[in-house]
Amino acid sequence: xxxxxxxxxxxxxxxxxxxxxxxxxxxxxxxxxxxxxxxxxxxxxxxxxxxxxxxxxxxxxxxxxxxxxxxxxxxxxxxxxxxxxxxxxxxxxxxxxxxxxxxxxxxxxxxxxxxxxxxxxxxxxxxxxxxxxxxxxxxxxxxxxxxxxxxxxxxxxxxxxxxxxxxxxxxxxxxxxxxxxxxxxxxxxxxxxxxxxxxxxxxxxxxxxxxxxxxxxxxxxxxxxxxxxxxxxxxxxxxxxxxxxxxxxxxxxxxxxxxxxxxxxxxxxxxxxxxxxxxxxxxxxxxxxxxxxxxxxxxxxxxxxxxxxxxxxxxxxxxxxxxxxxxxxxxxxxxxxxxxxxxxxxxxxxxxxxxxxxxxxxxxxxxxxxxxxxxxxxxxxxxxxxxxxxxxxxxxxxxxxxxxxxxxxxx
Amino acid sequence: xxxxxxxxxxxxxxxxxxxxxxxxxxxxxxxxxxxxxxxxxxxxxxxxxxxxxxxxxxxxxxxxxxxxxxxxxxxxxxxxxxxxxxxxxxxxxxxxxxxxxxxxxxxxxxxxxxxxxxxxxxxxxxxxxxxxxxxxxxxxxxxxxxxxxxxxxxxxxxxxxxxxxxxxxxxxxxxxxxxxxxxxxxxxxxxxxxxxxxxxxxxxxxxxxxxxxxxxxxxxxxxxxxxxxxxxxxxxxxxxxxxxxxxxxxxxxxxxxxxxxxxxxxxxxxxxxxxxxxxxxxxxxxxxxxxxxxxxxxxxxxxxxxxxxxxxxxxxxxxxxxxxxxxxxxxxxxxxxxxxxxxxxxxxxxxxxxxxxxxxxxxxxxxxxxxxxxxxxxxxxxxxxxxxxxxxxxxxxxxxxxxxxxxxxxx
Numbered sequence: 125x126x127x128x129x130x131x132x133x134x135x136x137x138x139x140x141x142x143x144x145x146x147x148x149x150x151x152x153x154x155x156x157x158x159x160x161x162x163x164x165x166x167x168x169x170x171x172x173x174x175x176x177x178x179x180x181x182x183x184x185x186x187x188x189x190x191x192x193x194x195x196x197x198x199x200x201x202x203x204x205x206x207x208x209x210x211x212x213x214x215x216x217x218x219x220x221x222x223x224x225x226x227x228x229x230x231x232x233x234x235x236x237x238x239x240x241x242x243x244x245x246x247x248x249x250x251x252x253x254x255x256x257x258x259x260x261x262x263x264x265x266x267x268x269x270x271x272x273x274x275x276x277x278x279x280x281x282x283x284x285x286x287x288x289x290x291x292x293x294x295x296x297x298x299x300x301x302x303x304x305x306x307x308x309x310x311x312x313x314x315x316x317x318x319x320x321x322x323x324x325x326x327x328x329x330x331x332x333x334x335x336x337x338x339x340x341x342x343x344x345x346x347x348x349x350x351x352x353x354x355x356x357x358x359x360x361x362x363x364x365x366x367x368x369x370x371x372x373x374x375x376x377x378x379x380x381x382x383x384x385x386x387x388x389x390x391x392x393x394x395x396x397x398x399x400x401x402x403x404x405x406x407x408x409x410x411x412x413x414x415x416x417x418x419x420x421x422x423x424x425x426x427x428x429x430x431x432x433x434x435x436x437x438x439x440x441x442x443x444x445x446x447x448x449x450x451x452x453x454x455x456x457x458x459x460x461x462x463x464x465x466x467x468x469x470x471x472x473x474x475x476x477x478x479x480x481x482x483x484x485x486x487x488x489x490x491x492x493x494x495x496x497x498x499x500x501x502x503x504x505x506x507x508x509x510x511x512x513x514x515x516x517x518x519x520x521x522x523x524x525x526x527x528x529x530x531x532x533x534x535x
Numbered sequence: 536x537x538x539x540x541x542x543x544x545x546x547x548x549x550x551x552x553x554x555x556x557x558x559x560x561x562x563x564x565x566x567x568x569x570x571x572x573x574x575x576x577x578x579x580x581x582x583x584x585x586x587x588x589x590x591x592x593x594x595x596x597x598x599x600x601x602x603x604x605x606x607x608x609x610x611x612x613x614x615x616x617x618x619x620x621x622x623x624x625x626x627x628x629x630x631x632x633x634x635x636x637x638x639x640x641x642x643x644x645x646x647x648x649x650x651x652x653x654x655x656x657x658x659x660x661x662x663x664x665x666x667x668x669x670x671x672x673x674x675x676x677x678x679x680x681x682x683x684x685x686x687x688x689x690x691x692x693x694x695x696x697x698x699x700x701x702x703x704x705x706x707x708x709x710x711x712x713x714x715x716x717x718x719x720x721x722x723x724x725x726x727x728x729x730x731x732x733x734x735x736x737x738x739x740x741x742x743x744x745x746x747x748x749x750x751x752x753x754x755x756x757x758x759x760x761x762x763x764x765x766x767x768x769x770x771x772x773x774x775x776x777x778x779x780x781x782x783x784x785x786x787x788x789x790x791x792x793x794x795x796x797x798x799x800x801x802x803x804x805x806x807x808x809x810x811x812x813x814x815x816x817x818x819x820x821x822x823x824x825x826x827x828x829x830x831x832x833x834x835x836x837x838x839x840x841x842x843x844x845x846x847x848x849x850x851x852x853x854x855x856x857x858x859x860x861x862x863x864x865x866x867x868x869x870x871x872x873x874x875x876x877x878x879x880x881x882x883x884x885x886x887x888x889x890x891x892x893x894x895x896x897x898x899x900x901x902x903x904x905x906x907x908x909x910x911x912x913x914x915x916x917x918x919x920x921x922x923x924x925x926x927x928x929x930x931x932x933x934x935x936x937x938x939x940x941x942x943x944x945x946x
């Protein structure tokens with residue numbers, strides 16, 4: 125009897141519309157490359173520590189279910205926001221994890237996540253090498269924020285960008301029809317604590333039949349509220365309906381978040397990140413007070429990361445590809461790496477997967493470069509638009525049952 | 536030479552995903568019934584008073600453009616919120632309107648809108664009869680709020696309900712994957728000042744693979760915040776992720792809006808309606824303070840009425856049908872009527888259009904009946920679900936160009 129070769133996969137951090145397409149890619153490639161069991165950690169490394177896992181073949185029985193998984197938003201296996209301690213601070217946690225991996229006969233450990241999740245891959249692969257364990261640890265990129273280093277972009281970003289651009293177009297149409305002989309300012313708040321990739325995606329709504337937003341503010345540049353007010357006043361001389369896109373994370377020169385000006389409460393998560401909300405609402409009431417016209421604020425909120433009904437086909441396919449590429453790399457002996465997407469060509473758009481040392485990726489944030497924002501700091505450049513545009517192409521229709529998108533759920 | 540027979544159509548009030556499908560129905564039927572010119576008022580009656588109108592044949596050149604119009608959200612012609620004065624208070628306004636109608640050779644005046652717009656049809660048809668004008672005035676129902684009397688439901692409601700139900704399903708998936716060993720309460724705020732039809736639609740997300748929201752609160756019943764807190768505490772004994780749907784317009788026993796408790800500013804529109812926002816945010820901070828667990832609030836906001844990418848085919852078709860039926864009724868001599876939708880059969884679902892005296896519709900609000908809400912006042916009944924379900928069936932894919940839904944816009 126040949127030795128059993130098992131693999132385990134987990135999902136971590138904020139979910140996306142296509143995180144399950146990566147899971148499908150891991151599952152399918154693992155089966156095709158002859159792994160015996162494909163385990164799924166429930167709620168990532170945190171669940172694994174409680175020995176919470178499933179055999180994925182008990183969940184996915186047919187190719188149609190695999191397709192349905194690819195169209196299901198949010199982490200199928202459950203997610204977590206759990207930061208592994210430093211190895212020297214708490215070796216017991218590591219001993220427990222490797223005891224469980226040994227018990228399950230795991231050869232490869234695949235973790236689908238963002239920055240914080242790559243920190244987990246880094247620590248586990250370091251520990252394995254130090255202690256002489258043979259398991260391979262591979263990271264699969266996932267984040268709507270697109271802030272991972274070394275990869276051209278991250279799976280999840282394209283679909284979020286597509287949802288944001290489509291919704292911005294619809295909001296602009298809504299605003300235009302309501303503004304006859306009166307002014308209205310619409311402020312759209314987009315996710316992005318430090319990186320403005322998603323907020324920039326609102327510019328994709330500028331098409332042959334739509335002006336797109338009038339002003340775009342990213343968190344990479346300090347937000348000058350006086351200049352902002354002047355920009356808006358100038359625009360109101362030319363048009364009645366002004367639409368402005370802002371990142372939730374824009375900050376004043378002095379470092380305060382704009383959303384803090386409203387005096388709301390702020391929740392801090394396990395990684396010490398402040399939960400930001402209310403930036404658009406604050407600016408809407410500010411402009412209403414300063415200018416006296418009607419204003420409204422719209423937060424696209426959680427829908428940005430779970431609206432799989434507006435997923436991009438390019439994104440779904442790439443998410444699947446990086447999941448499969450991680451299994452291939454682990455199977456070929458790689459460890460301590462994250463799969464990255466390389467842009468092979470812009471026109472026509474082509475991409476391929478390779479791997480990169482996770483130590484150079486974890487805890488690093490990729491921000492929008494200064495030269496992809498205009499001089500005034502209130503719009504993005506064509507280079508930025510050309511970068512995103514290929515990532516929102518193609519559709520992936522949900523399986524509609526009884527009028528609603530169907531999802532695959534854990535049994 | 537035979538006499539010219541011209542018709543004019545306008546759109547009014549808050550836009551919907553399918554208001555342009557009614558416009559397409561008016562245009563196509565008017566052309567087929569031999570009307571010469573089909574004029575469109577720009578920004579409804581308010582624009583007409585400024586002699587702002589277009590010849591629609593200058594905008595719609597092909598059948599494909601007509602199809603594109605049906606897939607374009609928000610009022611193609613522009614909308615307004617303009618209340619006609621009482622006839623005896625300001626006859627000059629009426630004289631001006633009829634002078635313009637006479638000049639354009641208008642035989643029929645079609646107005647697509649909600650409650651306030653039917654008030655316009657009522658006044659204009661009354662004036663015409665009093666003064667001996669021959670024009671016919673017909674209303675076409677439109678409102679996501681579904682609060683018009685005498686019609687089984689209103690075009691626009693089904694698509695908003697479909698978007699809300701689909702988004703609620705996606706938000707529930709998002710919440711579930713984030714709640715391992717910790718509690719989180721998600722509060723979704725849905726449009727609806729006095730009528731809870733849209734908030735009830737969140738219950739459609741209860742399917743074979745989704746629990747749906749745990750609690751649903753409509754504005755028809757007083758909101759008891761102590762009972763609410765107890766309900767939530769009971770639920771938290773059984774599950775980690777609680778999802779609650781509330782109408783923006785829920786009120787306490789003493790008549791205060793819940794959103795007023797947070798002390799925010801409230802804008803009042805031309806019809807004296809308060810703009811409500813912040814109900815979910817207030818309840819999220821209330822529960823967070825009382826229970827101490829993580830809470831989050833999500834407002835579906837404007838997207839509920841403009842997300843034509845999630846339109847219901849039944850809704851699109853019925854919107855087209857009522858537009859056409861209004862032209863037919865006017866052409867056959869009817870006036871002072873609104874087209875209504877009659878539910879011919881539940882199973883299979885069938886509907887037909889007829890007309891009803893607008894005097895019995897205008898300024899009347901249809902609320903959710905008490906027996907369609909459960910005894911405790913925190914969920915809806917199966918009768919309510921069976922009523923909505925047929926209205927969200929079938930899809931109407933947007934025309935995707937460069938990865939985004941394409942719209943027809945005024946040239």
